[in-house]
Amino acid sequence: MTFPPNYATDIQRELGAEYEEQKKQLGTVISGISHDFRTPLTASLGYLQMIGKSGELSDKNAEYLGIAMQKNRYLKVLSDEFFELTKIENGGEELNIEKIILGNLLTETVLEQHSWIAERNIRTDFDIDDGIMIQADVHCLTRILNNLMSNAQKYTSDSFGVKLKQDGDCVVLCVSNTIAGSTSLDVDRVFEPFYRMDARTEGGSGLGLYVVKLLCDRLGWSVKAELNDNVFTATILI
Structure with a gap:
């Protein structure tokens, strides 16, 4: 079987283009998931802060609330970092x-x-x-x-x-x-x-x-x- 000239190069180019397209699509999916994750996370942090300001918690429950808020903030930091990372790895915005x-x-x-x-x-x-x-x-x-x-x-x-x-x-x-x-x-x-x-x-x-x-x-x-x-x-x- 005889292959046309530059056959291997063309296949390699097609595979490279397919990989980049799949990578871009995956980045888009991850960005969407990250956005959907951050929105309720931000809302839940707001509700926790409102509970803390109510002044109706026992010392022990206030301690538990503080831990929940700390973990919530940590999750928000992670989601923000993943969102930013996805943009960077996929080329992000054009450099100015x-x-x-x-x-x-x-x-x-x-x-x-x-x-x-x-x-x-x-x-x-x-x-x-x-x-x-x-x-x-x-x-x-x-x-x-x-x-x-x-x-x-x-x-x-x-x-x-x-x-x-x-x-x-x-x-x-x-x-x-x-x-x-x-x-x-x-x-x-x-x-x-x-x-x-x-x-x-x-x-x-x-x-x-x-x-x-x-x-x-x-x-x-x-x-x-x-x-x-x-x-x-x-x-x-x-």
């Missing part, structure tokens, strides 16, 4: 690339961390160069920075640092934090979906750094992680 003064946005994001830093008496080391201009999508960049800060908030033991430097043609952004000696961490897996540095830590889905990696890839940047003497550092090369 514009000039951004990275130091300004980074400084604003760092200042927003003041409450947990002060509450836990965390030592800080911020070294952010002024005037560094980059080309980026501001939504993607904001999500990257917020996820890096959220990761630091979850796992910082006593010190937290952010550095932004120009190194020749490359911009280097480092976010570092100490972790507790008892924390279980496989630095080679931190950018995998659903990987959590410490399963005992409450909150989080293990998607934060995975989303950072996806968004960096979309923007053409590279990201890596290191662990030295209980100091975890995520470095983005722009």
Whole structure:
């Protein structure tokens, strides 16, 4: 049996197109499920808050209500993250690339961390160069920075640092934090979906750094992680 020229290439192209179409359809289904899940979840949280404000609960029932509200909020965070992740993995919205003064946005994001830093008496080391201009999508960049800060908030033991430097043609952004000696961490897996540095830590889905990696890839940047003497550092090369 004789096959026409480029037969294997054509089959491979068709399979690739079919896979992408099925992936897109699956993403649409997941987005729909996520939306349908979040709507009643938000409503139930509202009802729980109304019950809490009624002032008619015993101490024990108030405690149970607090636990229910905590779990409800956690489920809402998860559903929001899954919804956002689905959009990212399927290409999301078109990138709107514009000039951004990275130091300004980074400084604003760092200042927003003041409450947990002060509450836990965390030592800080911020070294952010002024005037560094980059080309980026501001939504993607904001999500990257917020996820890096959220990761630091979850796992910082006593010190937290952010550095932004120009190194020749490359911009280097480092976010570092100490972790507790008892924390279980496989630095080679931190950018995998659903990987959590410490399963005992409450909150989080293990998607934060995975989303950072996806968004960096979309923007053409590279990201890596290191662990030295209980100091975890995520470095983005722009």
